[in-house]
Amino acid sequence: MRAAGKIVAEVLAAVSNMVKPGVSTLELDKEAEKIIRARKATPCFLGYNGFSGTICASVNDEVVHGIPQKGRILKSGDIISIDTGAKFDGFCADAAVTVGAGKVSAAAQRLMDLTKKSLELGLARVRPGARLGDVSNAVETFAMLNNLGIVREYCGHGIGRNLHEEPCIPNYGARGTGPVLKSGYALAVEPMLNAGKDGVATQSDGWTVVTRDGSLSAHFEHTVAVTENGCEILTIL
Ligand code: MG
Numbered sequence: 001m002r003a004a005g006k007i008v009a010e011v012l013a014a015v016s017n018m019v020k021p022g023v024s025t026l027e028l029d030k031e032a033e034k035i036i037r038a039r040k041a042t043p044c045f046l047g048y049n050g051f052s053g054t055i056c057a058s059v060n061d062e063v064v065h066g067i068p069q070k071g072r073i074l075k076s077g078d079i080i081s082i083d084t085g086a087k088f089d090g091f092c093a094d095a096a097v098t099v100g101a102g103k104v105s106a107a108a109q110r111l112m113d114l115t116k117k118s119l120e121l122g123l124a125r126v127r128p129g130a131r132l133g134d135v136s137n138a139v140e141t142f143a144m145l146n147n148l149g150i151v152r153e154y155c156g157h158g159i160g161r162n163l164h165e166e167p168c169i170p171n172y173g174a175r176g177t178g179p180v181l182k183s184g185y186a187l188a189v190e191p192m193l194n195a196g197k198d199g200v201a202t203q204s205d206g207w208t209v210v211t212r213d214g215s216l217s218a219h220f221e222h223t224v225a226v227t228e229n230g231c232e233i234l235t236i237l
Contacts, residue, residue: 001160001186004093005223005234007039007086012097013237015055021076021102025057028082036086044085044092044163051207056083063151063192063200063209063217079112079218081188086162092163093236094188096221108216111148111195115218118142118171118191126224128183129161136173139191143171148229148236149194149215150192156190157214159223181226186234190221 011032018028033054037045043054051067057075058066059080066072066081074080098112117137125131125134156169167179171191179188187224196215203210211217223235 001091001234004088004091005199008095009092009237011035014217016099019099019101021087024067025072026070029053029055029099041088061211061214065207074101077200079108093223096219098218111218114146115193116220119220122189130181131175132174132178136170137175143193149198156188159186159188183228185226188223201224
């Protein structure tokens with residue numbers, strides 16, 4: 001999973017670097033696929049329930065599951081969440097980042113910074129003996145403190161030989177509840193926060209999830225392992 005995680009991290013670093021006004025989300029997707037295949041890994045998202053991309057490319061008010069498209073050209077001020085997964089030697093890793101194209105508004109930057117911070121705070125709770133609700137609650141508490149909307153319809157997940165495994169990891173919950181974390185568990189923690197209110201809808205393409213109020217949304221994710229005394233981020237270079 002470390003090896004798979006490193007490939008995912010490499011993809012996100014490379015593709016994030018390509019984000020600028022004038023680039024299409026399909027170009028980002030093709031680069032991601034090229035890197036994954038060059039590392040003798042397999043894209044986890046491509047073909048998943050019929051999804052056509054190696055990445056999910058979700059722009060502005062799109063929350064998750066945006067479909068890469070040739071005609072979707074980034075403009076200055078757009079923010080884009082890039083989510084991808086790779087399988088290497090039988091094991092999966094999954095991660096996401098949100099980055100801006102050109103010059104973004106202070107509000108967009110704030111949303112990205114705080115969503116990234118909420119992931120860090122959630123991961124700080126990951127250790128043997130902690131409860132899954134401790135992780136969820138750390139994300140929720142920080143989001144509420146900063147008046148951000150929480151996406152409640154989608155959650156993080158266990159991960160291993162399969163991309164999505166038990167348990168579901170919501171971005172809200174009560175401390176001291178849920179499964180007890182044990183050394184050796186692998187989790188994908190992925191806060192999705194909105195500049196506006198909670199609440200999402202799925203567009204007519206059957207995939208793209210957008211905020212109901214049209215506000216910006218950001219998404220950060222890491223695959224991590226529960227270690228003997230804490231947490232190791234696997235989707236890192
Ligand atoms: Mg995930």
